Amino acid sequence: MKLCGFEAGLQHPFFLIAGPCAIESESLALRTAEALRDICARLGIPFIYKSSYDKANRSSGQSFRGPGRDEGLRILEKVRRETGVPIITDVHEKEDVSVVAEVADVLQTPAFLCRQTDFIQAVAAAGKPVNIKKGQFLAPWDMLHVANKAKATGNDQIMVCERGASFGYNNLVSDMRSLAVMRQTGCPVVFDATHSVQLPGGQGDRSGGQREFIPVLARAAVAAGVSGLFMETHPDPAQALSDGPNAWPLGRMESLLRVLQQIDHLVKEQDFPENHPEELA
Amino acid sequence: MKLCGFEAGLQHPFFLIAGPCAIESESLALRTAEALRDICARLGIPFIYKSSYDKANRSSGQSFRGPGRDEGLRILEKVRRETGVPIITDVHEKEDVSVVAEVADVLQTPAFLCRQTDFIQAVAAAGKPVNIKKGQFLAPWDMLHVANKAKATGNDQIMVCERGASFGYNNLVSDMRSLAVMRQTGCPVVFDATHSVQLPGGQGDRSGGQREFIPVLARAAVAAGVSGLFMETHPDPAQALSDGPNAWPLGRMESLLRVLQQIDHLVKEQDFPENHPEELA
């Protein structure tokens, strides 16, 4: 599948979706986009910059939500113009789809909303590529129906994204089988290595996270075989206004990407035997 | 809490929210509302009629969704006028809230949407009582934040509803501890005895269900102690256009309610020791 000018798929090197969880300021957005662009250019990794204008589903009503749609889109557009990187951002209301699609190169839908038929179809119908996050409550094979709903709009640039499955209370588990199962959708499969280490609601009025497991899960997922990788990053995670506990330090991004890229290259040189289960009998 | 003219709470007999999952036709709606009204009148159970005008999150894009908002509201209004029962229906788009709130006596929000701050607040701001379903991905103590978001609009007629927690793939488990934990919200706690027996996505392109466990879970929940009970019912579940596998047969509703009412009466005559954990040391 063609995506923002590069090829996305299991037979191509992984692309990276990365950026701070929320748009905290114009300067932070520009700075992180440039830094990530330069890292990815050095490594030869296709890159899409991600940041959210509105965190619409924070645990508490008191939490920071972002600059809002219009100011957020203004900043994202500037990021794109000044750094030249394609932009992905998430949309959570049907009414926002068209105005967001004017700015964003790729749209993303939140995990909690993956079963809202009208919403998924409204986003897909905007004609931009869409990254659909799998609900924490959904079996991986059930993403086939979600992807098919999206494709029924005529949009064939659909991606599906694993971000952890509910595992008891206030915990998620990343089932690596899911990355293979979701290939049956025919869509590029993306692994979100940072939300997968969230502890939802684990700090009472906000979600916790275990940053140290990001490299563990990212290495595992790339070795399992993915088309894309999603990672939230921040120059100073402890000061991040949203999802800091599960953000990866920007200063450590290049070293992590380097090992992931090597694993990716290695596994994609070979066959994936799981894609031919009938030969394993 | 006052609700539709009766008292709702752990110190009062349970109220019933019941009806067919989807509005299949005007005649079915009228017929089921009358039947349920008469059963509840005989038993002295406060009753609110429930049916949905749009099933917005079916597994497959091909499934029956209902008559749509306007025709659905017309039917619900007629049900209310002709049978005299209060009406609850679920809303899944901010833009529908005001027009639905004109007809419905109580609004309900879907489990998948329980963390969408704007949506929950838009529904609560309509000023009608709201039944907030707990997400399958949420710990029961995290409903405190959800309820607080809703109450922050000034609406103090908020209910919280357990409908099962994700338990592996394509299965839900009803944690009876949840019914006690959610009392800490200060809101009446409702148990949804029919969605709790769903097997989400368990039939490939639709959700399955295990109807035979409805009475098991309903008895257990009432004995654990609830303010309200939610049950989808149908005169002929095998022919239901939505969620038939987890609908309770209308013809068996009275006998089931009778035993539930007896359990409810019995447990509410006593103290609930779990409400005073400090005395159990």
Add this chain to the structure above:
Amino acid sequence: MKLCGFEAGLQHPFFLIAGPCAIESESLALRTAEALRDICARLGIPFIYKSSYDKANRSSGQSFRGPGRDEGLRILEKVRRETGVPIITDVHEKEDVSVVAEVADVLQTPAFLCRQTDFIQAVAAAGKPVNIKKGQFLAPWDMLHVANKAKATGNDQIMVCERGASFGYNNLVSDMRSLAVMRQTGCPVVFDATHSVQLPGGQGDRSGGQREFIPVLARAAVAAGVSGLFMETHPDPAQALSDGPNAWPLGRMESLLRVLQQIDHLVKEQDFPENHPEELA
């Protein structure tokens, strides 16, 4: 099924298995057995005294394990002689079966060991009634095979016992459907209301527990319908040498049993519709 001189089954009032988790001392054992015997006599509840001589699977190697087999059996025999109550205790080694079976009226097998074929059959072959605890890792329908292994020894006095299922890490959930599913074994189904509120390993080097949920789960299980109830109790749970956090205070046992007995009486006066799923179509 005949058990210790009373009738056990869904059509009979529940029997109680209760006592302190571990045999802490002869005097505590005698005192608790007398107290429980007297409570159950007042209420008319068939009673079997439970206490363990060896806690063989504590989280930490440093924890209190009990008086050991021989001293423990001496105390249990004295309890039985002096109070006249039948005794149940758990065995965890094949080599102990015969000597324990000489003293105990009923044998119990630990949840972790429910799949050890030789062990289960060695216990069943002793000819005493056996209460088989379901593994935290087992689906309720899989207890059919476990029960059948036990019955294959010719022993038809087999009980199966729910004590919670693994639900993420350090947590258990009590699936009330399990109590109905396990009826298919043909064995009396017992609910363990105190281990079900354990938080396994939840305090680092020992298991935690949430005592306040004992009455919630016990009421729910009795309303779901059980043949027997299992509860660990202690005159002073805070001082208990084993499993204190999930022990029910002895001083509150009678009031809890009273409400459970009433629920039990009520639900067993009616039919259990879940036992005839074919009629619910």
Add this chain to the structure above:
Amino acid sequence: MKLCGFEAGLQHPFFLIAGPCAIESESLALRTAEALRDICARLGIPFIYKSSYDKANRSSGQSFRGPGRDEGLRILEKVRRETGVPIITDVHEKEDVSVVAEVADVLQTPAFLCRQTDFIQAVAAAGKPVNIKKGQFLAPWDMLHVANKAKATGNDQIMVCERGASFGYNNLVSDMRSLAVMRQTGCPVVFDATHSVQLPGGQGDRSGGQREFIPVLARAAVAAGVSGLFMETHPDPAQALSDGPNAWPLGRMESLLRVLQQIDHLVKEQDFPENHPEELA
């Protein structure tokens, strides 16, 4: 840690524990041991041959269990003598420990038994290296206590092994975080790539399995970083007498090991940032 003459640990290439689940016959044992020995010799992978003499915890009492202890040990000894490979086998009774330890170079303990203090200590006390499988019901951090119990016997050649965690009914999930968490035991961490794809009890009277996910999970685990890999294999899995659905075809072992070895080499050339969480703040 020194193990069977090679070095085991995160800073060394992974070792392989492999063989058919059960000892089906002397000739199969010899044939598979030779084949695996030769593959591992070509690749330079330290190898320990695994097969069980008794499957003591089959779902059904009717299933094939193996040749029994004495005949099984005779075959394993012959395998060792004729092929020169070290032997690992699992023991499930205290009384068997000493006789098994005479033949086996490494002992293994079953997952269900990981919390049986006496059993774990009896096995560790035999003085041979021990591979302790983590219970499906255990959090990874709780293996610290299990390992400490084993080490308390004076044996410091203890390994810990992930083989999947309970995830709803009849399913396991492999949490790759576990492989990092268990490093805190100080023991080499092993990943069991074949039992992790079991569907426990998933075929009614026996466990199912999803062979096609073996390479997915094995690649993921090696990329996460392990000291050892455990895989059951069979020349003709469809004809295997035990655990065929989750056995990897012997004929495909070399190609799978080759890619795993490359991933292993690659990730161990770098630092594991998760081992220094304090630097990630």
